[in-house]
Amino acid sequence: MSRIWDISQPLHTAVPVWPGEPAFALHSHAVIGDGCPVNVGGMFTPLHAGTHGDAPLHYANDGASSADCELDAYIGPCVLLDVRHARGRVEIADIDWDAIEGSERVLLRTYECFPHDQWDSDFTAIASDVIARLGAMGVRLIGTDAASLDPEQSKTLDAHQAVKAADMRILEGLVLDDVPPGRYELVALPLRIVGADASPVRAILREIA
Numbered sequence: 001m002s003r004i005w006d007i008s009q010p011l012h013t014a015v016p017v018w019p020g021e022p023a024f025a026l027h028s029h030a031v032i033g034d035g036c037p038v039n040v041g042g043m044f045t046p047l048h049a050g051t052h053g054d055a056p057l058h059y060a061n062d063g064a065s066s067a068d069c070e071l072d073a074y075i076g077p078c079v080l081l082d083v084r085h086a087r088g089r090v091e092i093a094d095i096d097w098d099a100i101e102g103s104e105r106v107l108l109r110t111y112e113c114f115p116h117d118q119w120d121s122d123f124t125a126i127a128s129d130v131i132a133r134l135g136a137m138g139v140r141l142i143g144t145d146a147a148s149l150d151p152e153q154s155k156t157l158d159a160h161q162a163v164k165a166a167d168m169r170i171l172e173g174l175v176l177d178d179v180p181p182g183r184y185e186l187v188a189l190p191l192r193i194v195g196a197d198a199s200p201v202r203a204i205l206r207e208i209a
């Protein structure tokens with residue numbers, strides 16, 4: 001059996017969310033007992049909480065929602081690169097471009113240790129020319145352990161706009177601490193949420209035999 005790495009954040013009431021977003025919440029609608037045979041819950045989650053995929057609708061009013069995204073970008077061979085040496089923003093010079101050759105999905109590890117317990121406003125963004133070069137190489141999906149491709153305070157969202165121009169897909173909030181750089185099979189399917197600009201995903205990497 002080939003090894004599986006779960007690269008998803010646990011979702012719970014204290015999961016760090018984008019400043020101003022409401023917290024994740026889990027509700028109990030029924031509990032076993034007094035003639036009730038089941039426990040039944042419900043949840044509220046910001047669509048960008050935890051490990052998630054942005055839909056094109058997030059950065060373009062005419063973009064596809066999570067329910068309408070083609071799924072093939074989110075499942076298939078990928079390459080994981082360690083770019084912890086990047087400072088502030090992943091630049092062209094920070095990437096081993098030869099290691100990407102031929103891969104349609106690229107995941108970048110920017111954290112030494114993923115910040116599970118507190119929001120990190122200073123996460124490492126990705127320069128838009130890096131996205132543009134990836135798109136020109138045929139990369140269809142960019143994933144990062146950071147909360148966003150662009151800096152928290154960005155109003156122009158240059159990296160997201162470069163993703164739009166290349167019709168790429170995005171995964172954010174991946175947890176990559178335990179995974180060695182290399183090539184894997186990625187599975188990280190967005191939920192079929194009609195009208196959603198993002199969706200939680202259960203992201204995994206599987207060793208390629």
Ligand SMILES: N[C@@H](CC(=O)c1ccccc1NC=O)C(=O)O
Nearest residue numbers: 018021048054147148149150172
């Ligand atoms: N993960 C999201 C973060 C994001 O853009 C965001 C999420 C909630 C509220 C505001 C956001 N962006 C800018 O104001 C993203 O980068 O796509």
Ligand SMILES: [Zn+2]
Nearest residue numbers: 048054172198
């Ligand atoms: Zn997002």
Ligand SMILES: [Zn+2]
Nearest residue numbers: 054148149172
């Ligand atoms: Zn994003």
